[in-house]
Amino acid sequence: MAFFIFNEVVKVKQSVNKLQPFFYICKKCLFYNFKSFYHPMKQRPIYTEPENCQDCYKCIRECPVKAIRIENNKAYIIAERCIYCGHCTQICPTGAKKIRDGVPAVKEILRQNKQVILSLAPSYASEFGNLPISSLIAAIKRLGFSGVSETALGAELVSAAVNEFLLHSPRSIYISSACPVVVEYIRKYAPEHISSLTPIFSPLLAHARFLKKQYGEEVKVIFAGPCIGKKTEADNFKDLVEIAITFKDLKMWMEKEGIQPENEKGEEMHFIPYNSGKGALYPVEGGMLAGIDGEDKKVIKMAFSGMENIQDVIRNLDDSPRKDTLFLELLSCKGGCINGPGKLSSSSLAIKRYDVTRKINSADRDKPLNLSDLTNYYTVDQQIEKEHYTENEILQALAAVGKTSAADELNCSGCGYDNCRDFARALLAGRAEENMCVSYMRKIAHDKATVLLQKIPAGVILADPDLKIVDMNRYAANLLGEETTLVYDASPGLQGVALEAICSFSALFGAALSTGKEIIERQIREGDKIWMLSIYNIQPHRLVFGLLQDLREPYGKTEWMMGKTKEVISKHMETVQKIACLLGENASYTDATLRAIMETMKGKE
Incomplete structure (x- = not known):
């Protein structure tokens, strides 16, 4: 809104030459204010929209590092514990876990800078596989980018640097630093392996450094790909990468601008400065290993993907000296980056892998890349404190x-x-x-339901299709006579006892169960006793409850019963409904019972 208002003011005043410097200064200040407001570090790459969170705990179950905090029954990301794998954004059933949208900031960067290059992740081949490269580049440039370059060029620089590192390093176990999520996991949760990380920039950072060397330090680099971890890299290395967006962001941006890549011709469009080679294989599991030769020194290469597998690999990893050097390519997403959380396509991993390898087979780059210093040492994240409890x-x-x-x-x-x-x-x-424990809450629900059943000032009988008692309160036993009360004392609730053994109106329960129709206020006489019986459905044809009242009781007692029932509802219904929701039920039978009592009593009045 601020930019809209300011731009309108500029349009009105731009004819006044003497005010031009003033507006230039204001516009510059406004941009800096915008940057301070929208700075990526102000909002984490993954966040929660509380109103959408339904308290299902699925994100906790699925999070590999349990970086979730429950507050007021809402699941929030714990920033200092999160490794930003993005898995929670994929499995949240209500979409409460969101990926930060970087497009607004990118648009402003494009407004303020002439040279802005998009670093396109090599997994684009599995997302836009059927689209001619020239058309995709043309569509991206229409968004305002001065050029499009393959992040895979950075991957090739990394491969060359890793080869050199392994050649001159002692025999040991080394872990690739290409995946930012794996790096974060080791920094936070496996610090004992921090020295095993190859001290080399990731492909994105290597590519950004390459582009700045190629086109000048003033060039701005934006990344687009399926990885959320790249957003943390951009946040931490602002001197190299301005911001990272996902393929989903890129596609939605094009759609909002009315750009259809398939309709773009762009015959003259190509990647700058040239196409990539084997670096394009990095997004598939084992793809990095294709560029690690180890010819001058025996290197045993292995690839693992998926955080569960990686945790198993790292957990008991013994880095004692061995006869050979062991190099591990670890990718947090199963199958590799082609299965990242910001991907567009949900097609088979086999098809995606095929699309990537098909692209590499047609690569025609034969120009060597200039290798610059890509050294980057990783340190342990001190934010994570070991939790020791007695x-x-x-x-x-x-x-x-x-x-x-x-x-x-x-x-x-x-x-x-x-x-x-x-x-x-x-x-x-x-x-x-505490209320996250289902068994604990189930016990509370049962205990509260039992108390409610006993405290209701009326006879309540629950019956199943076999006309056997599911539960019953003492008040009902007292109404049915001394013999029933004695039996009740010996077996509280009378669960499993046949209805016909304790009362003369079991046929009414049978009729309600067989027809599914409720019976409202049926008067029953038995000797000198006069009762009012109402039978309501809890589950039609499966479970009903009968409400039994003594019509000989004075009105004052009935009014007292009404008051007590209201009191019970107000004190306990919130908890019961919470339990019902937690257990995945539509309603609590206690809820139904109490509400039926209220309706019946109101009807009498």
Whole structure:
């Protein structure tokens, strides 16, 4: 809005020559204010929209590092713990996990700079595979970019630097630093392997340095690809990369501008300064290894992808001296970057891999790249503190959710954590809330429902299709007579007892169950007793409850019963509804019972 208003003012005043310097200064200041407001570090690459979060804990279950904090039943990203793999943005069922949109900032950079080059990730071949390269480049340049270059050129620089490093390094285990997510994971969660990371820039940073050397330091570099981790790289290396956007961002931007790449001709368009070679294989699992020869020194090369696999590889990685050098290519996304969270296509990984390899087979670059200094040493992230809790603290946390013995630790993962003890540690760290424990909340629900059933000042009987009692309160037993009360005392709830054994109106329950129609206020006489019976559906044909009232009771007691029922509802219904939601039910049977009582009593009045 500020830019719109300012631009309109400029249009009005631009004819006044003496004001031109003033407007130039203002426009420059306004841009800097915009940068300070929109600076990528102000908003993390992944964030939560709280209104969309439905408290399902799926992001906790799926997050490889549990970088989620639950606050007021909403799941938020813990920035200092997050490795920005982006997996949560793919599996969140409600879309509450969002990827930061960098397009507004890119647009402003394009407005302010003449030379802005787009560094296009090599996985573009699997996203725009059927589109002529010249058409894609033409469409991108219509957005305002001065040129488009392949990030794969940086990958080739990295391969050359890694080859040189391995040649002159002692025999050991080395891990590629090409994937920013893997680098973040090691910095935060496996610091013992920080020295194993090859001290070399990632392909994106290497490419940015190459472009600045080629076209001048004033050139601005923007990245587009399927990786969210690249956003953190751009945030941390502002001198090389201005900002990173995803392929999804790029496509939506084109659509908003009315640009259709397939309609762009662009016969003269090409990548600058030239096409890539083997570096284009980097986005597929094992693709980097194609550029690591190890001919002068025996190097055993291995590739692993997917954070679960990587965690297994790193967990017990022994870096003791060996006869050979071991080089590990680790990519956080299963199958490689072609399966990144910012991808466009959801086609088979085999097809995507084919599209990438087909592109490399047709590459015609034969110009050598100039190798500049790509050294970059990685340090341990000191933000992550090891959480050490005593056994007594863990036991206290478990007791807070009703787990007082080993038998209570179900390890069901309903809370999102792998086991109850991990959940207890999260409780102690302030990342979790007690109501995340499903078994604990189920117990609370059962206990509250039982209390509610007993406190209701009317007889309540729940029956199943076999006309057997599912549950019943003491008030109903008292209404049915002393013998029933004695049996109830011996077996509270009378679960499984045949209805016809304790009352004369079991046929009414049978009729309600078989027809699915509710029975409202049927008067029943049995000797000197007069009752009012209403039967309501909880699950038609499967579960009904009967509400039994003694018509001989004075109106004052009925009014008291109404008041008590309202009190019970106001105090407990919020909790019951919360439990019902947590357990995936449509409604609590207690909720239905209480509301039916209210409706019945209102009808009587």
